[in-house]
C-alpha cells in the first residue's frame with residue numbers, strides 16, 4: 640500500500656475483519672441450521688422403527704410361489720426403513736380347519752397351534768398379507784387364520800400384496816379387505832398387484848420386481864405407517 644495514509648490502511652483492515660466475522664457468523668448459523676435439519680430428518684425414523692410389521696405368506700400348498708413374492712417384499716420393506724419387519728409363514732403354524740371350542744373373543748384357547756398363532760399375531764402393529772387368488776377368492780388358509788384369533792387383530796392396519804393370473808389377485812384382495820374389517824382391521828386403499836409372478840422368478844428362486852411393484856409397494860408402506868401410528872393409541876383404550 641505504498642502511498643496510502645495510515646487512516647486508509649486502518650479502514651481496509653477493519654473492513655477485512657468485519658467481512659471475516661460476518662462470514663464466520665454465517666458459517667456457524669449454517670452449521671446450526673444443518674444440525675437442526677438433520678435432527679428433524681432423523682427423528683421420525685427413530686420413532687417409527689419401533690412399529691412392527693409382519694409380512695404374512697398366506698399360501699400353504701407345496702410348490703407355492705408365495706414365499707418368493709413375500710421374500711422380495713420383506714427385503715423391500717426393510718430397505719424402506721419405516722418398520723421393524725418380520726416375515727411370517729402361515730404354513731409354519733399348521734393350523735387345521737378352525738377347531739377351537741370357544742369364540743376367539745374369549746381368548747380361551749385349547750390348542751397349542753392356536754396359542755402359537757395368537758402370540759405371533761399379537762406381536763405386530765401392522766400386517767401385509769401376501770395373498771394369492773384361488774377361484775376369484777382369498778385362499779382358505781387366509782380366512783381360516785383370520786378366524787382363529789380376534790382381539791389380536793383389532794385396531795391394526797392391513798395391506799395386501801396380491802398375485803394371480805392377469806387379475807394380479809385383485810379380486811382376492813378386494814374380498815379380503817371386506818373380510819379383515821370383521822376383526823376390526825383397517826384395510827389400505829393402496830396395494831401391490833403382481834400378475835403371473837411365476838414368470839418373474841429367476842433361476843435363483845428370487846422374484847424380480849419391476850418399477851410398478853416397487854412404486855406401489857412404497858406408497859403402500861407409507862400409508863400403512865400413517866395408520867399404524869394413528870391406531871396404536873386406540874388399542875390401549
Ligand SMILES: Cc1cc2nc3c(=O)[nH]c(=O)nc-3n(C[C@H](O)[C@H](O)[C@H](O)COP(=O)(O)O)c2cc1C
Nearest residue numbers: 698703704705771772773774775802803804805806
Ligand atoms: C385352487 C386354485 C385356484 C386358482 N384360482 C385362480 C383364480 O381364480 N384367479 C387367478 O388369477 N389365479 C388362480 N389360480 C392360479 C394361482 O394364481 C397360482 O397358482 C398362484 O401361484 C397361487 O399362489 P401360490 O402358488 O402361492 O399358492 C388358482 C390356483 C389354485 C391352486
